[in-house]
Structure formats: structure tokens, C-alpha cells
Amino acid sequence: MVRAVRALLAPVAIIAGTVVVLVSALGASPTTTTTTTSTTSVAPTSSTTAPLAHGSGWVTTWTSPMDFFYTLHALKPVPAVDATFRDLARVAVGGTSLEIQLSNTWSLTPTTFAAVTVGLQKSGAVVVPGTIVPVTFAGQPSVTIAPGARVMSDPIALRVHAGETLAISLAVSGSAVVSIHNCCVGHIDSYGTRNGAGNLTTNPSATPFVYGDFNMRWLSAIAVSGSPAQGTVVAFGDSITEGFNNAGLSWPTLLQRRIGHLAPSEQLAVVDEGIAGNTVSVFPKGTTFAELDGGLPGVTRFGPDALDLPGVKDVVVFLGTNDIWFGAGGSNLAHPIPPYGTAPRIEAALRVLVDRAHAHGLKIFGVTLLPRSTFAGGNGEEPEAWTPSDQATMDAVNAWILSPSSGFDGTIDLAAVMGDVYDGACQPAAPFAPYYTVDNLHPNTAGQTVMANAIATTLFGMPPAPTLPPLVAATPTPGCPAALTAERVLAAGSPPTTTTTTTTIPAHPTHPTHHRARPSAIGRIVVGALLVLVIALLAVAFVARRRRVLRRRRAREALRAYRGPGGFPPSPRPPPRKR
Numbered sequence: 001m002v003r004a005v006r007a008l009l010a011p012v013a014i015i016a017g018t019v020v021v022l023v024s025a026l027g028a029s030p031t032t033t034t035t036t037t038s039t040t041s042v043a044p045t046s047s048t049t050a051p052l053a054h055g056s057g058w059v060t061t062w063t064s065p066m067d068f069f070y071t072l073h074a075l076k077p078v079p080a081v082d083a084t085f086r087d088l089a090r091v092a093v094g095g096t097s098l099e100i101q102l103s104n105t106w107s108l109t110p111t112t113f114a115a116v117t118v119g120l121q122k123s124g125a126v127v128v129p130g131t132i133v134p135v136t137f138a139g140q141p142s143v144t145i146a147p148g149a150r151v152m153s154d155p156i157a158l159r160v161h162a163g164e165t166l167a168i169s170l171a172v173s174g175s176a177v178v179s180i181h182n183c184c185v186g187h188i189d190s191y192g193t194r195n196g197a198g199n200l201t202t203n204p205s206a207t208p209f210v211y212g213d214f215n216m217r218w219l220s221a222i223a224v225s226g227s228p229a230q231g232t233v234v235a236f237g238d239s240i241t242e243g244f245n246n247a248g249l250s251w252p253t254l255l256q257r258r259i260g261h262l263a264p265s266e267q268l269a270v271v272d273e274g275i276a277g278n279t280v281s282v283f284p285k286g287t288t289f290a291e292l293d294g295g296l297p298g299v300t301r302f303g304p305d306a307l308d309l310p311g312v313k314d315v316v317v318f319l320g321t322n323d324i325w326f327g328a329g330g331s332n333l334a335h336p337i338p339p340y341g342t343a344p345r346i347e348a349a350l351r352v353l354v355d356r357a358h359a360h361g362l363k364i365f366g367v368t369l370l371p372r373s374t375f376a377g378g379n380g381e382e383p384e385a386w387t388p389s390d391q392a393t394m395d396a397v398n399a400w401i402l403s404p405s406s407g408f409d410g411t412i413d414l415a416a417v418m419g420d421v422y423d424g425a426c427q428p429a430a431p432f433a434p435y436y437t438v439d440n441l442h443p444n445t446a447g448q449t450v451m452a453n454a455i456a457t458t459l460f461g462m463p464p465a466p467t468l469p470p471l472v473a474a475t476p477t478p479g480c481p482a483a484l485t486a487e488r489v490l491a492a493g494s495p496p497t498t499t500t501t502t503t504t505i506p507a508h509p510t511h512p513t514h515h516r517a518r519p520s521a522i523g524r525i526v527v528g529a530l531l532v533l534v535i536a537l538l539a540v541a542f543v544a545r546r547r548r549v550l551r552r553r554r555a556r557e558a559l560r561a562y563r564g565p566g567g568f569p570p571s572p573r574p575p576p577r578k579r
Contacts, residue, residue: 058310067295070178095224125206169201186247237318241274254452280319281349368415428482464495
């Protein structure tokens with residue numbers, strides 16, 4: 001009996017194995033190997049493209065650095081008194097819960113919030129009914145923040161999707177100096193009630209919120225948990241990173257738009273920590289825009305605005321042009337501020353950021369300073385002079401950023417793609433006018449798009465992301481060495497096969513679904529026929545084997561039955577049939 005079972009199991013196993021192999025062949029997807037290269041002028045270390053660890057921790061999905069206090073007159077803050085404000089924040093990546101960070105950076109007195117809520121924005125100051133959730137701090141509905149301090153809320157049970165806009169409502173108790181981020185003309189970041197309106201944080205209506213402007217109040221960061229994203233990239237810069245003169249549309253936003261077309265588990269969030277007028281080094285009091293709205297210097301705010309944020313993996317530093325301009329006297333050329341604004345001083349400050357990032361286990365990338373030129377004034381802005389001496393300082397700083405001695409893990413040569421090296425021109429130190437706003441300093445949407453396209457997502461451990469359609473037709477000038485550099489930087493920022501994408505971010509962006517490859521109808525017929533043939537052959541082999549086993553068994557039984565000495569065992573063959 002045991003032998004019979006064994007004999008039966010062998011062909012059954014063969015048939016089952018064959019079926020499994022053929023079925024797998026029908027459904028298996030082809031395997032492809034993609035080789036990617038990083039976009040750097042200084043080759044990044046091997047760690048810049050190492051796979052990022054994916055965990056269930058917190059990821060920073062939105063930021064707004066506080067750069068001054070709210071004022072209607074220079075250096076005279078206008079306090080908020082028993083009022084409610086509603087800040088709007090569009091998140092880069094989603095999650096199953098979130099935390100919010102409030103900053104009291106620019107107040108000399110404590111600020112108390114009687115209540116804070118968060119919900120999904122419907123339009124303007126209107127919140128989607130039923131989505132408002134109370135926010136607590138150490139288990140309490142109210143919180144008092146010390147002067148210059150920040151506080152992170154308790155986790156909030158609210159699912160949010162990439163591209164959604166949150167409405168955070170803050171009820172101020174008593175009188176408070178309002179810390180703000182002043183950016184940018186062209187869109188509204190925050191709504192407010194009149195003083196004395198009280199706590200309206202649970203009111204989804206827009207009616208009480210009679211004021212609206214571009215000053216983000218107190219809200220400095222949002223983090224999410226339960227996100228498939230792998231972490232956060234901090235864009236640490238000045239007005240060029242902030243999106244000044246371009247309604248806040250900046251290269252970090254456009255880079256996130258590119259990243260949004262990758263699978264959710266392959267993405268990182270890009271958060272914008274740009275402040276208009278920001279310097280990387282510390283200047284003497286009264287000599288920069290810091291006392292007006294330029295924010296704390298980069299070396300001072302690098303910790304709270306970059307290193308201390310949840311889930312940060314990489315930092316991109318794009319600072320230094322304001323140091324040069326302020327160091328040369330700014331708009332007052334008769335009063336330069338030596339030795340501030342010199343190349344060695346800027347390089348030393350940048351080196352501090354490099355060392356601090358590495359001490360925190362983060363990768364840090366340096367960006368070359370963009371070409372700029374003298375601005376005669378207009379469009380509500382003061383004239384800005386740019387001298388040959390300023391240009392020489394910029395050239396020295398850019399050469400240092402691109403050199404291995406800078407210590408950056410990699411560099412992004414945005415200066416190369418923003419110079420006037422297209423359509424027959426070859427002046428890399430001059431701005432390419434179609435990429436800039438009227439002031440010859442701040443990029444417009446076309447320029448911000450080009451910069452976003454020039455940044456390789458592989459630098460941050462992500463797959464190559466599709467580039468955005470260019471908004472200006474620009475042909476690199478043949479025979480111009482700087483144009484060849486621009487062409488090389490742009491090519492390195494693009495995936496092997498460039499895929500064009502739409503230029504708007506949907507509220508709920510969809511991501512490509514990866515389907516298993518399906519064989520054609522003819523292929524299925526051929527494979528099916530082969531499967532039937534193999535099974536038939538195996539069945540014939542099984543029957544033949546079974547007949548041999550039966551013959552051997554009859555022979556053994558005949559031998560055991562023979563008892564006569566000297567005789568011969570009977571033949572195991574069956575007797576002939578009678579005709």
C-alpha cells in the first residue's frame with residue numbers, strides 16, 4: 001500500500017509543479033533595471049543615493065518660518081486681543097494623524113491660546129463641516145508659550161491627503177504680539193477676526209473672519225504620522241526659495257509637484273524654509289532686514305527651522321546673496337559693512353551649517369547663488385545696485401560651493417541654468433531675463449520651474465521623477481561653454497525618459513498604479529496548449545509506470561507461492577486468451 005501511494009505521489013508532484021511554473025509564467029511581470037545618475041557638480045558621496053529607511057515615525061509635511069512680528073508701522077507691533085485667527089497650510093504628503101507646531105519667536109512676552117482646532121479647508125476661511133478637531137498640548141486644550149519658544153501639539157486623529165489644505169484656528173487669550181511669516185503678495189495665508197471676537201475656533205463659517213492677508217500667524221510646522229513617505233527635505237533659503245515676487249510659487253513647491261508623481265512609498269516631503277531678506281551669517285544690528293522682516297540669520301535659525309523638525313533626511317542650503325548685498329551697503333553704497341559680506345565670511349557660515357547637519361546625521365546640499373544685476377527700481381520696490389565687486393564675491397562663493405573643500409554631500413548648480421546663455425547669448429553672470437521678475441533677482445514661474453527641473457530627485461534617495469513642462473522656449477547657445485554646463489545640469493535633473501506632467505496640483509493627486517504584465521491572447525493559447533500536452537505526456541508516463549509496477553508485483557507473488565523442490569516458478573505472464 002505504501003509503495004502504491006509513493007508511486008502515485010511522484011507524478012502528481014511533477015504535474016503540480018509544472019502547473020505552478022506555467023501559471024507563474026502567465027502572470028509574472030518583466031523585470032527591468034534602471035541606472036540613475038545624480039545631478040551634482042561635485043559628485044555626492046555614496047550615502048546620498050543609499051535607500052532611505054522607512055518607518056512609522058513622524059514626517060514634516062509643511063513649514064512656515066517666523067520672520068518678524070505683525071506690524072502696520074515699522075518696529076511697532078500691533079497686538080491681537082481676544083481674537084481668533086485661521087491659518088491655511090497645504091501639506092506635501094498625507095498621513096493618518098498629525099501634529100502642529102506653534103512659534104512665539106518674535107514676542108517678548110508669553111502668548112496664551114485658549115483653544116486651537118484643525119480641520120479641512122473648503123474655500124477661503126470656510127472649513128468643511130464635521131472635520132474640525134480640537135488640538136491639545138500635553139493633554140490640555142489651552143497652552144501658554146514662553147517668549148521666543150515653540151511648542152508641538154499632541155497627536156491629532158485626522159487623516160490628511162497629499163495636497164489638501166488644512167485650516168488651523170487659533171484663539172488668543174488676552175493680548176499677544178503676533179509672530180508672523182510675511183509671504184507673499186498674491187495669495188492669502190491667514191484670516192482673522194476683530195479684536196474682542198473671542199474663541200471662534202469651532203465655527204466653520206467664514207463670516208466672523210473679516211481680515212485676510214499673506215501673514216502666516218504663529219503656525220510654523222506640521223508633521224504627519226502613518227505616512228508612506230520616507231522623510232523630509234528642508235529647503236533652507238531666502239526670498240528666492242520663499243517664492244517672493246511670484247505669489248509664493250517656488251522651486252520647493254514645484255519640486256514637490258514632480259515628486260508627487262512617484263509612488264507614495266518612494267516620496268519625500270519638500271518643505272519651504274525660505275525667508276525674504278535672510279542672510280546666512282550674523283550682521284551687526286540695524287544693518288539688514290532682520291529688524292524688519294528678514295528673519296534670524298541662517299546660522300541662528302538652522303536648528304529650529306531645519307535640524308529639529310521631525311523626519312528630516314536632507315537639507316538644501318540656498319543662502320548667501322543677501323550677505324553680499326548687505327555687506328556692500330545694500331541700497332546705500334556709501335556705507336559698506338566690512339568684513340561682513342565677504343566670501344570667506346559667507347563660506348565660514350555655510351561650513352557651520354555643513355558641520356551641524358553632519359553632526360545630526362543628515363545630508364546637506366549646497367546651491368550656487370543665482371546671477372543678478374542692478375535694478376533701477378519700480379513695481380513698488382527700491383533700487384538695488386549690483387557692482388563688479390559684488391559679482392567677484394559671488395563668483396568666489398560659487399567656486400567654493402562647487403569645490404570638494406566645501407564639505408557638502410553634493411551641490412546643485414542652479415546658477416548655471418539661470419544665466420543668460422540661451423538663444424545666442426553667452427553671459428553666464430547675467431540673469432536670463434525670461435526667467436526673472438522685473439527686479440533682475442527673483443525668478444518668475446518659468447525660472448522657478450527650470451530650477452525645480454534641474455534638481456535630481458536621486459540626490460535624496462528617490463527614483464528619477466518626471467520633469468515639468470518648460471514655460472519658456474530657451475535654446476542653449478552653441479559654442480558657449482557655460483551653455484554646455486547649463487545643458488548638462490538640466491539633463492542630469494531629468495529622468496532617462498522625460499515624462500511631461502500637468503502644471504497644477506490636484507487636491508487629491510493620484511499616483512501611477514503598477515500593474516502586472518498581461519500576456520497576449522495568442523500567448524495564452526500557446527501556453528495553454530503546451531500545458532495540456534505536458535499533462536497528457538505525464539499521464540501516459542504514469543500509466544506505463546503503473547503497469548510495470550503491477551508486473552513486478554505478480555512476479556513476486558508467484559515466487560512466494562512456489563513450494564516444489566527442483567521445480568520452476570510459474571510464469572508471471574497472464575494465460576493466453578481463448579479465441
